[in-house]
Amino acid sequence: MFRSICKLSGSVALLGLVSLFPMHASASLFDAGIPAGWTCVGSCGTSGADGDVTLAPGGGSQYGWVSTSQGVTGVGLGLGSETSGSVLTSTAFGAQAGDELEFLFNYVTSDGAGFSDYAWARLLDDTMNEVAFLFGARTTPAGDTVPGDGLPLPDATLDPTGAPIIPGGPAWSPLGGSSGSCYAAGCGYTDWVNATYTVATSGNYILEFGVVNWIDFAFQSGLAIDGFLVAGDDPFQPPVGVPVPATLGLMGIGLLALGVGLRRRRLV
Template sequence: MKFAKTLSVCGILLATLSLAAPASASLLSGWTGQGNYGSGGADGVVSTSPFGSDQYGYVSTDNGIDGLGLENVGGDGNATSGSAVLSPLFFAQAGDSLEFFFNYVTSDGAGFSDYGWARLLDSNMNQVALLFTARTTPGGDTVPGFDMPVPEATLVPGSTPINAGAPDWFALGTSSGSCYDEGCGYTGWIQASYEIAAAGSYFLQIGVVNWNDDSFQSGMAFDGATIGGNVIAEPVSAPASIALLCLGLLSLVCSRRRR
């Protein structure tokens, strides 16, 4: 009877922990952020990512905060409200590949084109690499966009034209389904990869910001953030500890039954 009860308790504990454990990088386990960020499922122009997660992460300028634009990036004008997320600190060896998928979505265009970005930062929050910036151009491409730096990450596909139109996506808030002038649309999912040059501890930052005004919102979905093939997420040690505890309890019960 005690043996059956022990099995039942261990089963419940392990099942509960499996439900609580992060399913993928998109669930933002251990990630922190500023402004409007979170996770969501396939909606409007943003489909399930090639990584295959049930949910993806996102940042949006809708209800964002001031002061998050990149210094000396963007050309004439000023960054206004935006949002950004920061991964848990992760360790990488030289030669490890940092990979993730992103999908830039914007309802703003012309001289008010917003922009998004991803950066690799060291443990002191210093920029190691500006992986890419996403912004529309008069010609239609979005990476790097007008007045923006050339990306340091390798992108697949390498050409990133905007799928033009008034994008429908919940993260844009009341701007979903609307468009201001030329440049509205979405990129679809793009894979970014970057080879780490030196061993060390790093953060991945992903953000998006309004430009010259706070009207007509933009956002970026992201998924599948991995380093050396491993998902970047907060370490979770509790399941292993509980499993060892359960094994110990079962051994004790079995020992007593033999006596």
């Protein structure tokens, strides 16, 4: 009888201990929607494969996005002719000097000619100061979307370099009524582009993603994002080896039961 109790107690304790050390997370950040604690100004959301925007390679069953469709005024990088747009900001995450930050993006635009909408990604410190301008993608009638005309050079390394556009009116629901439309040369989508940035200084960081209309409010653009990794792990999940709070109680119960079982065995 006491052997059975000890076996059961040991199993519970072991289960609690194993639970403390989660496996490396897959790139499924947006599978349950926009993560808790992330903030959106304007229009943000998550989608599965939708029209021309497939799931991200190695990503989850959904990706995140920002769109100028149903965006708001007052956002952007302050370059001069922004009208409406959206910004998505992450919760803080930790990174060490030398860690590689990786993610995927897909810039999608129905605009063209001189109506040069743009999207961007920035790495901020935990006081919201810019640490790195990761990339800026811009609607352009000829050439690559990155670096966009008038935007800073990217601090991230991109693959493919320049994020060339795949021309044509992009079918994508987050563009609202502009899905499938093309104003002029420059419309299309980049498909998924890999961005990699090496963190220079250990600390806590925040990611910011945005997209804006330029000059007018017509012919929408958007940015899809997914596949976030820092040093090969999901930066928004508890790191390997750090206890998950919900499992602490389970571990405590298991260890208590194991201790009681061993004590009773010694008293027999």
